[in-house]
Amino acid sequence: MSQFEIVLLLGMASITFAIRYTLFAVGDRVRFSPLVQQALGYVPVAVLTAIIVPAMLMPGGEGLELTPSNAYLVGGVVAVLIAAFSRNLLLTIFGSMLVFFLWRWWLFG
Amino acid sequence: MSAKTTALLRGARDTVPMLIGALPFGLIFGTLAVASGLSLPATLLMSALVFAGSAQFIAVSLIASGTGLVVLLLTTLIVNLRHMLYSASLMPHVRHLPQRWKIPLAFWLTDESFAVVHRHYLDPHPPKELKHWYYLGSCLAMYSNWFLCTLLGALLGNALPGLADWGLDFAMVATFTGIVVPLLRTRPMLLAAVVAGLVAVLAYDLPWKLGLMIAALAGVSAGVLAERWLAAQPAKEAINESV
Numbered sequence: 001m002s003q004f005e006i007v008l009l010l011g012m013a014s015i016t017f018a019i020r021y022t023l024f025a026v027g028d029r030v031r032f033s034p035l036v037q038q039a040l041g042y043v044p045v046a047v048l049t050a051i052i053v054p055a056m057l058m059p060g061g062e063g064l065e066l067t068p069s070n071a072y073l074v075g076g077v078v079a080v081l082i083a084a085f086s087r088n089l090l091l092t093i094f095g096s097m098l099v100f101f102l103w104r105w106w107l108f109g
Numbered sequence: 110m111s112a113k114t115t116a117l118l119r120g121a122r123d124t125v126p127m128l129i130g131a132l133p134f135g136l137i138f139g140t141l142a143v144a145s146g147l148s149l150p151a152t153l154l155m156s157a158l159v160f161a162g163s164a165q166f167i168a169v170s171l172i173a174s175g176t177g178l179v180v181l182l183l184t185t186l187i188v189n190l191r192h193m194l195y196s197a198s199l200m201p202h203v204r205h206l207p208q209r210w211k212i213p214l215a216f217w218l219t220d221e222s223f224a225v226v227h228r229h230y231l232d233p234h235p236p237k238e239l240k241h242w243y244y245l246g247s248c249l250a251m252y253s254n255w256f257l258c259t260l261l262g263a264l265l266g267n268a269l270p271g272l273a274d275w276g277l278d279f280a281m282v283a284t285f286t287g288i289v290v291p292l293l294r295t296r297p298m299l300l301a302a303v304v305a306g307l308v309a310v311l312a313y314d315l316p317w318k319l320g321l322m323i324a325a326l327a328g329v330s331a332g333v334l335a336e337r338w339l340a341a342q343p344a345k346e347a348i349n350e351s352v
Contacts, residue, residue, distance in 0.1 A: 093129060
């Protein structure tokens with residue numbers, strides 16, 4: 001392993017562990033202000049959405065691809081619909097991946 | 110079988126849907142990591158020591174584009190910050206445990222295990238003193254699955270160089286969509302998602318994945334402002350709800 005890899009691994013591992021462990025470690029001794037508490041409630045939705053929307057709309061990383069030939073968009077829309085109506089994670093994953101791969105297979109043969 | 114083992118196995122069993130979502134995601138991580146120039150030991154160690162799928166995924170795509178260490182670590186911080194919320198929600202349930210439990214349970218805290226374990230802690234029926242065994246079972250299932258998928262992906266990536274183009278990364282979109290959509294139950298939450306998504310696209314071309322950071326902040330701010338605005342007008346809100 002290169003020195004870059006070692007520093008990267010140690011850095012990523014300690015940052016991630018610190019985020020996950022700090023509150024468990026200090027337990028009761030910490031109190032969040034109401035604003036911080038409120039803001040934390042929006043973090044998962046904001047971060048996860050900020051990851052998936054560009055992955056659906058611009059999978060090539062070079063501009064919007066709002067066309068039916070974008071299987072990520074088609075599969076993503078199907079995932080949103082299944083998740084909204086079923087609220088079932090497994091069904092969402094299976095259903096949208098099936099549509100995604102069929103769509104790509106149909107497009108690219 | 111002891112009650113502890115039963116709780117552990119139930120935690121693992123209830124995590125099976127998450128394992129299926131993480132499976133292609135882990136495979137593609139292994140494949141992409143090797144393709145982006147990360148060595149095989151570093152790829153495996155990243156899954157073993159960091160154990161954070163989306164951060165690993167983004168790190169690998171940044172490495173492929175030649176990003177420096179500082180930006181990689183900052184991005185890890187931002188992308189994983191949501192885990193602090195998870196630990197804040199679980200803290201009341203684990204605060205009685207000794208550190209030898211808290212350290213591994215914190216290390217293994219992921220989106221998937223949080224979703225499963227949090228639901229279990231809210232369920233009044235199972236005996237309270239066994240719930241951390243359930244938590245541990247969910248974690249061990251996710252961890253071993255993630256590591257094995259990374260290994261398999263890295264080996265497959267070496268054997269089939271074209272695998273990275275199959276679109277297995279769609280599994281991340283599918284899994285995260287399945288987690289996010291059911292959370293969009295209030296209008297501020299919906300607004301937070303719309304703003305975060307919009308800003309993420311608009312700011313996508315900014316260097317160092319700054320767009321992700323800005324989009325997350327914009328989404329959180331929009332949600333908080335909308336919630337406060339709605340709370341400040343209770344009468345109007347009631348009328349809107351009834352229409």
